[in-house]
Amino acid sequence: MSELPYTRQEMMAIAAGRELRDGELAIFGVGLSMLAGYFAQAHHAPRLRSMTEGGVYGATPVGGLPWGIECNRLSANATSFTHALDALGFLVASGRCDVGIIGAAQVDKFGNVNTTGIWQDGLGEHYRAPDTRLTGAGGANDIACGAGRVVIMVSHEAKRFAERVDYISSPGYLEGGNARARHGFVGGGPSAIVTTLGVLRPEPDSKEFVLTGYYPFSSVAEIQAHTGWALRVAADVQEIAPPSSAELAALRRVDVTGALRKPAKHGK
Amino acid sequence: MSELPYTRQEMMAIAAGRELRDGELAIFGVGLSMLAGYFAQAHHAPRLRSMTEGGVYGATPVGGLPWGIECNRLSANATSFTHALDALGFLVASGRCDVGIIGAAQVDKFGNVNTTGIWQDGLGEHYRAPDTRLTGAGGANDIACGAGRVVIMVSHEAKRFAERVDYISSPGYLEGGNARARHGFVGGGPSAIVTTLGVLRPEPDSKEFVLTGYYPFSSVAEIQAHTGWALRVAADVQEIAPPSSAELAALRRVDVTGALRKPAKHGK
Amino acid sequence: MPAHRLISLAEAVRRYTRDGMQYASGAALPIGSDAIVFGRELLRQRRSKLHAIFHCNSQQLNLLAAAGAVDKAECGFSGLEVFGFANGLRRAVESGQTALEDYSNLAMALRLLGGALNWPFVPATVNIGSDIQHRSAFAPEDYPSTTKIPTVTDPFSGREIGAFSPLRPELAAIHVSLADPQGNAIMLGSEWSRFELSRAAGKVILIADAIVDGACMLQFPNLVRIPDILVEAVVYHPFAAWPQSSPGWYDADEAHMLHMNQALATAEGTAQYLNEFVYGVNSLDDYLARIGDDVRARLSATATGFLLDPFRQWIKTPEQVAALLAHTPETHA
């Protein structure tokens, strides 16, 4: 990796940022997803209308990666502060938001996300305390239910890509097919899983995620080896363009403290 | 009337104001009920916590009777402005508000209030446009459902005191007895009807309003003659004390433009 | 972001309204903030058959109904508070020209909340048990009504309460005290239900008494309850709520409130009022002239004027606003 002019985390953030289009209403979670979002705004989507789930509007981070979605690094230049009910309810759960970016501790072949806990032998019939407690759903469940589409960002490790997640914190396509329709979700579900190794997208009918792109530094075989289910490969799978110099420059303007160039840390 | 040192309207406002107790959370409608409320605060209830349905807190009117519950005469010295959902929802419909004062175009023996319309021959089975359209329920329905108790202020005329109102805009005791319980209202219902001639209160079980007090200038017979149902008289009916000089002074400090000393006008 | 979202009142009505639309006013109660000028322009452009969503009646609905432009209306309160009954609306309702569906004031706020949340229904613990629930002007034969505020069973207790239908009006014209050219807005005084409405409406137009520089919003982000991302266009219009009041800017014009309401009581009076104060008004300057310099000066001497003090340094002059307007903004993506 050391010979690349960018890190895997930066490639992931840029690939995720490419999922956002100019003029859209978008909600960013904390950490990498926020960098991806503000990168898009700084690069190809200057009219992206962004917010965080705290109801922070019009802001761009100063001084580095915000510690949270209401961090002072984000509150220093907002045009509007409202509240959670507004951002997550009126604008996201309502279906007004075009796209959201969320993270995952575990994701499965139908794009269901677990950020709640890990149970070594599965959860079983009766709820019990997890062996490893994670961060809970936060606003991701609301985004997964309501946003027009959802981009999931996750570090590509086999333990994170499970045939079935231990706990569905935020719904993807549930059991696949049109299972979401049972619940009447206004949001369309995850459109992409963007990882440190490549990009997965759902098949139109089954909604099973298949590999549609690998990075210049990764390969189909490497990605399959790091996926916990038998990952199928799209017929038109292709190499994803590396960061352009303009993209990289824009990302690094946003990521002023170089969070994406440091070793990955745990977090939401 | 001309020989009295106060008007019937002033007597009514003072009698209504006497219904409010210090420290209570109270909501005032517009017009006379607002004067009654702020009179109470100015006289015997200095710690009355008052608001209007616009979410105007901590204010006292300046320059005369406010034209409305968000009038600049009231907005000139508020400590907090919020909104209708807050005032009528969070604080009134929720049951937090101790007492509300509302007006009425028509009221019946169970304290049901009509402010919606008059239908000369009754409304009948199918809804039709009223012969005389009134102002609608406004926030009075919400107060009638949620406030701990409700004081109804109304000019005492036979046409306004109906055996049965044409249309229940704001529920009193509905058909009487414990009919309110069917709907689970958190509010207790009207505790008094304060009029230009006297005060009516509900019997504990039947919830039928009976005459409990007349003013120095009125009489049981006069009140019965101006009531559209066979008004019964409480065993302990008594003359209500006239305004004290302190009361009258306090009321007139609130009613700086003398709205209560002019001929009555139509309104909410 | 677009350069700005400022457009003229006439252009706003031309671009965003149509006959028969569901149109909502963003106001603060019957006699306070309201974009009454928007209603005047709707009539100048002869819009008709409106379905009016007015949390409360105001002189705007009173005028629109008096002029025969309103087929249906939904309100929590249909009077003019101490100014009495709304004679124009009253006449339209009594004649059957306007079908007026009654709710309470909280019900209207909750229905907008439900629209903003895209809920299928909103729990109702008010309006139930009264004729507001039993009677529907929109479905007069349905008695007791089963469709207006139907019952729903609480799954926790088994108790029955009511269910309100959410409101999602096609367009809201919201009156605000201050807006920046992008569409960030500050409201002074009671919000009434303008916050919820701005999230429930399909499209939002701001009608602002004054335009401020965006730096004002950066200084007071907690006051910006309507952010630009929700706004299609901004109309600059001093005395937009006249003859009603706008906290900080001007008091209610008592004489004109009474004159207007008296005029609207009859068809003849309405025609005369429309000729004098609607059809015949050709520009913002003309509008301000008809109010009168001395009247405007008197109304502006409001006891609430101090509420504007923290913002005055950012208020743009009419000339500065005109200069911005001279450059057609891009359409909001």
Place this chain on the structure above:
Amino acid sequence: MPAHRLISLAEAVRRYTRDGMQYASGAALPIGSDAIVFGRELLRQRRSKLHAIFHCNSQQLNLLAAAGAVDKAECGFSGLEVFGFANGLRRAVESGQTALEDYSNLAMALRLLGGALNWPFVPATVNIGSDIQHRSAFAPEDYPSTTKIPTVTDPFSGREIGAFSPLRPELAAIHVSLADPQGNAIMLGSEWSRFELSRAAGKVILIADAIVDGACMLQFPNLVRIPDILVEAVVYHPFAAWPQSSPGWYDADEAHMLHMNQALATAEGTAQYLNEFVYGVNSLDDYLARIGDDVRARLSATATGFLLDPFRQWIKTPEQVAALLAHTPETHA
């Protein structure tokens, strides 16, 4: 009105809290505004068996749970955002000491909204269909859960959605940027759900970074989102959210955030942290000294400082606040 509602932190905890109570934090997300000092005082007074209602976890819940004071908790998010997992809470949950009931962030806001409105239930179009609906830590044998987020049928469409249980916590300790002595409060930055919470809670205590004269509220009534009529008591406490941030006042203390969270990962570390930063702290001055003059100066040099500028003229000095506190207030009627 009472003379004022100012009381000391110790007195607030003594007077308004008890073992086993449902206690809510009024905060802005995991690492922002929160009355963390209230949690420290709860531990100093050895309160236990708390049922914590935290819209999001914060270092307060992390600390309370690490110290073993929390039997039950309900949260929308239980991490510390970029600071990682909340090790104290995590340890308490994994050991089974704290039963943590999961919801989403919107669900918590809606449940507080429902509590404020005294609704029997709140419509749920999120959390349904996921394990948040199916699994209940408070009723582990009920699977799939029929009681946590049961279904309710929309009477308009016949469609089934979910129903949230409303929250009405017994006490809320709400962190605010500015409060006046009566209890009118201004929050800078995201409100998160403090507005709804202030209406849903049985009693409200404000923990304010600074006290301002009431004239400040009269100048900015639209910023006063918590009026005094809802407030039992006001506690003056600079750096009340430390090591978290308070927009306008101070940034997050990165080093202490990490140190504290690392300490809370073990029982030993927790004991040491409690001794150093909780039990051993005897006064406000002592608390501020432990943060350190240089650290406080650095944190106070926040890029958000300008947000306070409009209000600085009304901020009372510590001496002025002490003078008020010297006169015991009347109890709130």
